[in-house]
Amino acid sequence: MNALLLSAWFGHLRILQILVNSGAKIHCESKDGLTLLHCAAQKGxxxxxxxxxxxxxxxxxxxxxxxxxxxxxxxxxxGQLDALDFLVGSGCDHSVKDKEGNTALHLAAGRGHVAVLQRLVDIRLDLEEQNAEGLTALHAAAEGTHLDCVQLLLRAGSSVNALTQVARPSDCRLLLAAEPS
Structure with a gap:
């Protein structure tokens, strides 16, 4: 990370402004591809x-x-609700999926961020959207044992009987362990 990215990461607005005014390249990225927006959004x-x-x-x-x-x-x-609201107000695309097919809904549910999840439900993201493994946000919340998120998604209308598309080795071990002897 360069000084400009670090100033966004830590929320040092005045330093960011000084660096920009001194000619810092604003279209820089970290080795992970994080931009100024990514850094500021992740940290809220x-x-x-x-x-x-x-x-x-x-x-x-x-x-x-x-x-x-x-x-x-x-x-x-x-779990950065204020940053999420700002980005929504700025017109960001809500439907983008990451390389694993996850939407923002999957990520918030899987991490247990109830307030963010509620906002995503309120802006009407598709509750049944599946990632590359066929997981919905409800699956992600259940897998992460986030009871509040599971309840929120069920109240919002998530399908309690949605099936995944891919069985993972851990799923198979659980099934085998549950079989009667």
Missing amino acids: HVPVLAFIMEDLEDVDLDHVDKLGRTAFHRAAEH
Whole structure:
């Protein structure tokens, strides 16, 4: 990470402004493909997000990192509700899937971020959207043992009987262990 990315990561708006005014390249990325937006969104620094979107030119709101995740994904995955709201208000694409087919809904549910999950349900993300393994957000919440998220998704209308598409080795071990002797 360079100094510009670090200033976004830690929410140091004034330092970010000084670096930009001194000629720092604003379209930089970390080795993982994180941009200024990714860094600020993941850490929930809304003033930094506002500066990036309002004062910098040619910023791609839906740029993906090496995992195929946008700043919107990063905010959802890390429970940053204010950053998520800012990105929604800025017109980000809600439907983008990462390289594993996860939406922001999958990531928030799998990490147990109830407030973010509620907001994603409120903006009407598809509850039955499946990732590459056929998992819905409900599966992700159940797998992560996030009871509040499971209950929220069920109240919102998630299908309690949705099936995955891929059996993983851990699923098979659980099934074998549950079989009567």
